[in-house]
Each structure stands twice: as structure tokens, then as C-alpha cells.
Amino acid sequence: MNEQTMRKSRWQTGMFLLIIIVLSYLSSAITAFNFVQGLATIPKALGWIFSNLMVTQESLEKLPKILEKLAETIFMSIAATTLAAVVSLFLGVMGSKTTKVNNFLSVFARFIASVSRNIPVVAWSLVLLISFGQNSVTGFLALFVGTVGFLTRAFIESIDEASQSSVEALTATGATYFQIVSKAVIPQALPQMISWVLFMVETNIRNATLVGILTGTGIGYTFDMYYKMLNYNAVALVTLCIVITVIVVDLISNHIRKVIL
Known part of the structure; x- marks a missing residue:
């Protein structure tokens, strides 16, 4: 056999x-x-x-301007991820089988997550570009919408994996819905949620580069500008700064995950 x-x-x-x-x-x-x-x-x-693609002394003179745009990209990614995490937390609570209020809100939360997650960030950038034009608001909203979809799905799964024993114990004592969510469900799922948020910060910093090319903002716009000017030495410096930033953020995120998980 x-x-x-x-x-x-x-x-x-x-x-x-x-x-x-x-x-x-x-x-x-x-x-x-x-x-x-x-x-x-x-x-x-x-x-x-x-x-x-070699970094030269001439390209290093542009480093302050490049770092300024890179900082703009990082802060925009963090802001979009943070706000999306707050919205996703409410949608995740509504969409989870453990904490759902009713079937309608659960289906509604899952529908929003499905739509925003399955449409690429680049597509959201192009759609929002028509409405808001080339500015930082467009880039922020594109990252925000894409992040809401991903985090909502991740939060729903994290909440569904929470232990039912504490929920049943609080329910037996007559605790309210909000007490059950805040005292039993969220504390169990919080470490995993924080891990997903950190992951999305890393992802959004990468996505923000491409989004910036379309929306004319941040480090993506700087990369596109030097590329179109055929200033490949400056392009090399921009690329190097992006790579170093992503590596540093990844190391910080991994350290935080080890602490909280």
C-alpha cells in the first residue's frame, strides 16, 4: 500500500x-x-x-534633495498605513465570524476588503489621478485604499484565530459586546495585527516609489525626473537610497516582530 x-x-x-x-x-x-x-x-x-549606474561626486551633491523626497515618501507611506490600519480594525471586527454584529455588516466589510485588495495600487493611482490630479493626496489615497483591503483581510483572519474560551467566559459573565471585543479578542490578535501593519509599511514604501512616478510626488518623481534627463548617476544614487531604506525598515520591522510575537 x-x-x-x-x-x-x-x-x-x-x-x-x-x-x-x-x-x-x-x-x-x-x-x-x-x-x-x-x-x-x-x-x-x-x-x-x-x-x-555609478554614484559620482556630482550626483552626491543632489543627496540632500533626494533624502528630502525620500523622507516625504516614507512619511506618506507610514501615514497611509496607520490610517488604513484604524479603518481596517473596524472593518475586521465587523467582518470576523467571531465578532460580527450581523451578516450584512460582515458581508459589507468583506466586500470592501475584496474590491480594494484585488485592484492593484497602480490601478488605484491611475483612477484617482483622474479625479485628484498629480499631487501627494492622490499617492496617499492610492496607498490607503490598497492597504485597507489587505489589512482588513489580514485582521479578519487574525481575529478568527483568537481563542474562543475567553470570549465564552466573558459572555457568560454578562459582558457587553464592546467589552468582549476590547478585553478578549483584540488583546489576543494585537501582536499579529501589529506584524501585518509593519509588513504593510515596508510594502508601501516600495509601492510609493512606483506611485510617485505616476502622481509626480516623493522619491518616485525624483527617480523619474533624473531618468528622463538621462542622468543615470543620479538614478543610481536614488536607487541606492531606496534599497538602503527598505533594508533598514525591514531590519527594524523584524526586530519589532521578534519582540511582540
């Missing part, structure tokens, strides 16, 4: 790999992608990168 199970598992694995190979081949044929030709261009591309 064990040998038969192993044969079945190997057969399923083989079929899965065969399907992947066929789909990859069909995709390459449809898109006219040549894998060998793509590999052949890598040395030339790397040569261009190392010869053009």
Missing part, C-alpha cells in the same frame, strides 16, 4: 512538471520569447549597468 502510494505521488509529480513545461513552452511561443537570446543579453546589460 505504501509503495502504491509512492508510485501515485511520483506519477502526480511527473504530470505536474509536464504541465508546467508545456505551459512554459506555449507561453514562450505565444509571446515570441527566446530564452537563449535572453540569456545572451545578460552580459551586455550588466556591462551597461556597471558603466552607467
